Amino acid sequence: MKNSEITHRKSETRAGNAKLVCELNKVKITNLVRDSDGISRADLAKSSGLSAPTISRIIDGLISDGLVIEVGAGISKGGRKPTLLRFSGVDSFIIGIDLGTTNIHGVLTDLDANVVAEIKTPTRVEGGFARVMERTSEVVGELRGHLGSRKSRICGIGIAIAGLINRDKEIVEFSPDFHWHNVDVRAALQRGHEIPVIFDNVTRVMALGEIWYGAGRQYKNFVMVNIGYGIGGGIIIRGAPLYGQKGMAGEVGHFTLDKDSDIQCECGNYGCLEALASGNAIAKAARKEVERGAASELLEGCGGDPSRLTAEIVADYAKRGDATAWKIFDRAAEYLGIGIAGLINLFNPEAVFIGGGVAQAGDILFDKVRKTVHARALTKSSGNVAILPATFGTKSAVMGAVSLILSGIVNQDHEQINHQNSR
Ligand SMILES: [Zn+2]
Known part of the structure; x- marks a missing residue:
């Protein structure tokens, strides 16, 4: 390897590390706000050890994503009363799907993972990929129906699926449980719903659910x-x-x-x-x-x-x-x-x-x-x-699927997630 290549690799690694640290900081701040009944920027800085400008930048992003709102003033410790921040999920929802070989398990939750509606229906794998996607799409449609005529947005559909996920190609490369090869779950589902879809391997998704909610x-x-x-x-x-x-x-x-x-x-x-x-x-x-x-x-x-x-x-x-x-x-x-x-x-x-x-x-x-x-x-x-x-027993995969979307919004690493989606 040439020296210039090594330097390039090193700076790539540094950029990668910086991105990871930045994402982890966002997760940390989001969780601190979620855990509080209202917290000031100064207290966030104190609890997280991050600098005031970093906190401001992260909070600005979370506010524009609709995840955090400013709620009145806190108690002054001398000087101006600080503005309190609170986690907001009002009128924003997530659909989580655990696509299993036995059942398709779907939930509609708010951004804090409180379940609003839940559906479990047999998968019937024998019908093949297209038929399973159709059934999944029906589950999504039914879950959306629970919002009735409320003016609310669905931020995304998170899907937990057993198998090897190729993140470069964004396909399920091989699922031994389903006997599927190279299938495009996102294209099959997005077609009917025009909502961002994020999917990942079921067990990694369960782990992600533990980070966010468990x-x-x-x-x-x-x-x-x-x-x-x-x-x-x-x-x-x-x-x-x-x-x-x-x-x-x-x-x-x-x-x-x-x-x-x-x-x-x-x-x-x-x-x-x-x-x-x-x-x-x-x-x-x-x-x-x-x-x-x-x-x-x-x-x-x-x-x-x-x-x-x-x-x-x-x-x-x-x-x-x-x-x-x-x-x-x-x-x-x-x-x-x-x-x-x-x-x-x-x-x-x-x-x-x-x-x-x-x-x-x-x-x-x-x-x-x-x-x-x-x-x-x-x-x-x-x-x-x-x-x-x-933590969530038999609901671990479906709660993890929900966390795929929240983590997608916070980390902004999936351009499919945006906040212009409304029903
Ligand atoms: Zn094996």
Whole structure:
């Protein structure tokens, strides 16, 4: 590499860092205003450690975005009474969609993520991409309908979707859950609604939701692991999501954990964490056990039809003391603990959140994961890591989808978000 190139790279990195710091400052200030009942610019400077001109610049931007309003005067500490600022979301709404293989889950919220309306409808993946987009579009239409004739704006539609998102091309490059290749979700949805659409990988979206609305607000470095049909990861470093080269970072589900495994993963590889510990893997293992005639009440649990076994049924029977169910679930939880121990060694986070359908099993999962992490991760890095359920439980993805839009407005990194949209 030539010297001039190196200099160029260095200045690019510096510019990138400056942009990141600037975005993080905006998030910090927005959250300070959201948490207050009214705060002055001077108190914002004191609480954030930022300079008065920086605060003024950020607040001016937030006011023009309609996120912050000036509300009367505070108490003077000598001199002029300071103007108080408050978070405003009046007549501004966000639509969040969790596009899952089982259900399309949509919410209409205000800017503070208070849910105004909620819809859950079967996805019917078998209809193909165009049909799923049509159904999603219908959900968006129904949610918009809840605003009636109120004069209000919808700032954007945030979508959480399972799969590899190519951020350069802004497409879903591959979704193993949906069996989609190179699909353009934004174009398909924007066509009918003329509202900005932002989408991202579901687990990264869940992590973003933690930063904006959940317990993740108190951490700078954390990891979200999503265990549903598959397994995904979302990594937050110094308050910002890690994307990697094209936007595909965090695929913890495809760590190979057993090189000799004959269980094939949806990605084509064998012995991936996802193939050993996902909801789909747990259900498949249970089917296999029941079909080979294992002594277990699982057969009753599925009404005599092994094809109806789910991870949820396995967790239920494990809790009731069914030995076969317990063994299957415990084994999956141990693999998960091994995967999480690896993440902790790699990223040294303050917390690990576990979300998704399988996480709803509760203690039976978390106890084993904590025990395994304790046994396998480096003590120095894992000693004080909090391993917690995702803040919004089964709503984590949809709340994350909402946060995609709020973070888009604050960071202004998506030119699709603008404030001229009105219904
Ligand atoms: Zn895999």
